[in-house]
Amino acid sequence: MAAGQSLATGSDPFGSDAQSLPVRAGPCEIFATAIATGEGRYSEIGGDTMILALDGALVLGCEGREIALAKGQSAVIARGTAFSWRADAPVTLIGMRYTDAPQGDGGIVAIDNGATLAPSNPPADEVLLSEKPSCRSNNQFASLDDGQFKCGIWDSTPYTRVPILFRHTELMHLLAGKVTFTDAAGRTATFGKGDTFIIEQGARCSWDSREDVAKIYGTFKPAD
Known part of the structure; x- marks a missing residue:
């Protein structure tokens, strides 16, 4: 918006x-x-x-x-x-x-914003420009078609990565921290605690967080 x-x-x-x-x-x-x-x-x-x-x-x-x-x-x-x-x-x-x-x-x-989180996959080594982060998540809802639509909570320690192609659309609301994205056109946007934003399927953008980040997410990813 x-x-x-x-x-x-x-x-x-x-x-x-x-x-x-x-x-x-x-x-x-x-x-x-x-x-x-x-x-x-x-x-x-x-x-x-x-x-x-x-x-x-x-x-x-x-x-x-x-x-x-x-x-x-x-x-x-x-x-x-x-x-x-x-x-x-x-x-x-x-x-x-x-x-x-x-x-x-x-x-x-x-x-549940305070749900217990379990370890989840960090970004692949080949896209990282920093140390590998520790990522955790709790997926609290999944659609009945093998979870093409998922909603839950995620957090991570700081990391920086190169631009990658988003194969999903994601609605994010930051519960903690700050992150900066740069897209393929060089446009930069920084979001902090309380901000809500969307990354479209097909976008290509980087991630740069210098502090721990936590978010609510809703994602749609088509079946492969």
């Missing part, structure tokens, strides 16, 4: 009143939406959908339980889930929806 961009509010914040963002992502769409106040209900949602609160707070209800999302918190609503929502004050959200997700049992998964 561009700084200062305004979003229209309406009665269908996850559908017709949401603003689609122009991102190359195949059967995965990214949208932003604003809710002034109010409540609503959906009989089902058309795809596995990650919701991240950029500011304000939102309450999601499903099968007799409520999930409260404050700023910097997220959840995934599985395809076909019937749910309710409530906003007692204005809230702005960004969402990532995998429209080709297979139908399952439904439900809502709250992404």
Whole structure:
């Protein structure tokens, strides 16, 4: 989202009143939406959908339980889930929806920012310009087609690598640290704690972090 961009509010914040963002992502769409106040209900949602609160707070209800999302918190609503929502004050959200997700049992998964992390694969030696980092992750949601759409938490010690081709689209929200990306055109962007950004499938960019970084992620990667 561009700084200062305004979003229209309406009665269908996850559908017709949401603003689609122009991102190359195949059967995965990214949208932003604003809710002034109010409540609503959906009989089902058309795809596995990650919701991240950029500011304000939102309450999601499903099968007799409520999930409260404050700023910097997220959840995934599985395809076909019937749910309710409530906003007692204005809230702005960004969402990532995998429209080709297979139908399952439904439900809502709250992404736990404090979840225990397990070691995960660091970048390959041939792309690193620094010492190999220690990376950890906790994948908390995966679509039923071998996880083409995944959401969870990741962290890493500092590292620098050369530009690589992104074979996936990724929505990131930084929980800690700072990272600088440089793309194939030489454009540079630095993001820090609390920032939310998207890297498109097909982009080629570097990574440079001089401190530990932690993030919430939503990724779509087509099957090989």
